Amino acid sequence: MILELLINGIEHQIEAAPGDTLFKVLRSLGYYGVKFGAEGGETGADTVLLDGKPINADLYLAAQAEGHQIATIEALGEHPAQGWKRTEGLHPLQRAFVETGAIQCGYCTPGQILASKELLERNPNPSEADVRDALSGVLCRCTGYKKPVQAVLRAAAVMRGEDVEPIAGLDRASPAPPEWIPPEGGQGAPADDFDSSFTTQTRVLPQIKVTPRAEELQRVGKPEPKVDAVKLVQGKPAFAADLEIRGLLYARVLRSPHAHARIKSIDARKARALPGVAAVLTHVDIPRVAYSTAGQSDPIPGPLDCFSLDNKVRFVGDRVAFIAAEKPEIAEQALHLIEVEYEVLEPILDMRQSMQPDAPIIHDEPEYVHFADSDPSRNLAAEIRIDIGDVEKGYEEADCVFEAEYVVPKVQQAHIEPHVVVTYWDEDDRLVIRTSTQVPFHARRILAPVLGLPVRRIRVVKPRIGGGFGGKQEVLVEDVAAHLTIATKRPVIYEYSREEEFIASRSRHPMRIRLKTGLKADGAITANDMYILSDTGANGAHALTVTGNTGHKSMALYVGDGKYRESPNIRFYADIVYTNHPPCGAYRGYGVPQGFWAVERHMEKIAREMGFDPLEFRLKNALRAGELHPFSTAWSEGREPRPETIETCALEECVRQGKAAIGWDQKYGNEQWRQTGHRSSVAGRPDRGQGMGDGHLRKGIGVALVMQGTAIPYLDMGGASIKLNDDGSFNLLIGATDLGTGSDTVLAQMAAEVLGVPLEEVIVYSSDTDFTPFDVGAYASSTTYVSGAAVVDAARKVAERIKSRAARMLNARFDVETFEQTNVKLIDGKAVAPGGEYVTLGEVALNALHHEDQEQIMAVGSYVSPVAPPPFAAQFAEVTVDTETGQVVVDKLVMAVDSGVIVNPITASGQIEGGMAQALGYAVCEEMVYDEKGQPREKDFRDYHIFMAHEMPELEVIFVETFEPSHPFGVKAVAEIPLDGVAPAVGNAVLDAVGVQINANPITPEKVWRALKER
């Protein structure tokens, strides 16, 4: 049918099928600002305005839109200066999103801005509740919604004509009343009253306790706008799928309906005969190459137990066949024409059954390649046995021993941009893979043997990534499209549906964790023992390393006190087993959130049963600066362990600051407060109506102390190159992958600091295996630290070349020989001598490139760290528990974190806020459940609930800076640690409120209700 659509004021006449969605038509017309998030419209990434109202374009037929006005993000503002042409610039909303750091991955940003635009047009002076309601239809997995809300309120003020201060000039208000801040070692003043009617504060900058060594820095530590923000607020075609390419084929994958089955026969003739089908590939059509999908350094620390296509399926959703067709609809139709005969095998769906003697064998293929202790004949993917000190002796010396078992669920990364890849042959017969990946270099190396190509004939291009959280540290879709391109010689796009994200991507490992802890009567831990049974699912990617980190981080925090501090007794054993669940993999936190759920619930129980103050007890036993990381001599992820001393640890100050922000001294143990009887009123949250029965509501407060790592020592490597341009600007080329974290920005800030230029003089490009230096990719909280050190290395080399030339130029200019390279400083785009004489970097560049003794000033830097300095944090939660229904409502989360020097407080606090929101789901609602046949319960965002803008608790971030001496700017990691402590803090708060122990997260209403009944 022919449709006439009015899009952004322009009439389009197009031919469309009756079922074509508005989303499909807009994308086909090049409006790439509208994004795919989910078929059911739950993400709102597909938001457009229809007659001014926000709707989901993927839920609306193009035909329905005829006769209406359609507006996309492309209708808003644009870059103010486009050569000789001047525009009106960005819309105030777009500017506010840039300034406030409301953009992380930027995938949902167009939707958020359009929804906000409609709000401000009907209500120029909205409340925070109004903003949150308007944003309720656009899911964001990165930000925790705090900064987007702030952006809308700021834009509203601008549009009302009010003066707003620049972000950098804003005060960093204290997160707590001054009298609540306890003196060192003391307690805060008691509260006269508890004001429970808070709203999320419209403050952009987090509280920072700045380390003196960072105060003198010019670019590092400043709230610079993200270098990629302007393109993202315009909805520019920055993502992998935002590509127009002639002859593109659409890939689909036939997936297994069975949890465990052998393919007896497969007949694809009917599918191949369907007009429009370009290729159908089954396991008999492609080489059988065993590999691992884990995006890790060589050699991959796990078994090679995966095939692009196999004659056996090992979970519901496993691959059976690949299809490429001219249209997605044809590919979908062809799926139904493939005839498969299965021999259904008995599945293993309970990890406790995996290693039983009569259990079915999931990996019986002869091509299986072992790693370390893997033993597929016992369904064992990996095994860990670590003994530090003498645990048994520690128990003998203990006055009491506590034992308990904890359970953590399988959960999803749930990035809003799905896995997506486009592959094509270039003019040199090299395979180009444009993919949304965290690990472009690993992907190239892993794919080469799978595809039968040498590494040199593969180019992996990482465009903008719409969130990853570990889910894209996996080679999950690239081989599908690549096989089909090889088969058809044509470009192929393969984009996961949301259902595929749930049934056929990766997830956090579910675990059963046993803890046994010995204590002296004074609270000193004498021995600590963790055993883990971990379900890796059908493949062993990340099996060893994820679970290794569970112990390496969570069991390292509490070493004991007195002589036990000097020589801790720790045991960490784990069996990581295969089951017929979808494979697990990397998920932000990388095993550590599982460990801290158990450890921090356990510490709380011990403290309460022994009558210790929970914070004093924890700090008494916690690791301190100057001490040896207890696991550093016992286990390392991929390399021989080497001793590592903790140089910086501000855990005590984090506790002090966090206590003040949450009001710990005023609330903990305060029965009057617990009975305050009504839930805090948070702006925008759904009103559950009156008559909840205030007497049934009890408040509680909880804490968890946590630590993470910063990169993998002697393994993670980052590279960077910097090139001086004619005008004194620089190209910074990095292999690091910004998946929304802001790493492109903080790396540019470090380069700008060394080179003495404003941030806009550094043009960042990342990452392309043909052009950028190697980097392991975005994982292990390594980018700011490892890739940052590489950037600094390259920048220092470039700076020295500039200073040398500048000294020569100054000598020539003043006809002297007194200017020396060592005395020249790079400040504000100039090379400045001690007396103030200077040449600009533009002059240096012209001199170097055109005038004299010509050379390209350029350098490559790289870095591998010998240490992995841990960030530390105190995470607090305040909850309200309904004692009749068991429902837990989290009212406030506070995180005080020592991540070393904070390079960019806006991006860093955004990371923390988003991480806390993600971890909140782990605490109360996120889990993936399977029935007795392995069929998944969760296939979309209606059943797998992630937190929305209008139901968020108040979030508070406090940075307690230390200067980590192993890094040029003193940084440590930020990215993963917020995932670690929210769930146990919430669990401990529930315990505080109603006295029940929930040992298995998420803490659902029925679990609490049942525990209350059984109390």
Next chain:
Amino acid sequence: MKIIEYHRPERLEDALALLARTDPRTAPLGGGTVLNQPSDQEVAVVDLQTLGLDLLEARGRTLSIGAMVTLQALLDCSETPPALKAAIRHEATYNIRQVGTVAGALVSANGRSPFATAMLATAPELILQPGDEKMAYGELLPLRAERLPGRLITQLTIPSKIKLAYQYVARSLADLPIACVAVAQWPSGRTRVALGGYGKSPLIAMDGPDPDGAEIAARDAYREASDQWASAEYRSDMAATLTRRCLDEL
């Protein structure tokens, strides 16, 4: 659905003629939030947007709601009971409320629908075409597959002078309910209890001249309501607890 035809008739008669077809199967398209989701079933759709079915009007003691009234319009209506507004907010985000229609939400609802549960408590009366047939929503709910093909809901009415309460339990405030209860009370004392959070559709636990026995009825109605999300024991207890709270609120 796999949509193979799209029609946008200007007259109700034309719409009904299209809907009377069985080959291809033809369905009315409200906002489209359900029909437009992927499926293998082929269907022709009849877009109702030009039929003038979006009138919302308070008439005496009733609120007359056109089938194409959006959830947002009903939310914005001053006559809409506050508890129904809460259920609408719980049902759908701001985006979905702009296109999701009242009739569409009611006919496509499963048991976890807050809106359908709250509406069911108000005893809505539907008008179906052709024939101006009046039918109670509670009567239609279990028979949607049999009674709706070839028919079109054009309007529904709910009493506007009733008191309504809505309560729910969920894993988070905006999550789908594990159990939800809506209780409507008429000036006469008539009390109607609807339960949701389970099964293919919400259900009526009690419709009596007064609230006596409401909690027991609610508890009994969910005595077998077990699924992957909650046990029957829990749901049954929640049904009673939330019913009591609703009654307290009224």
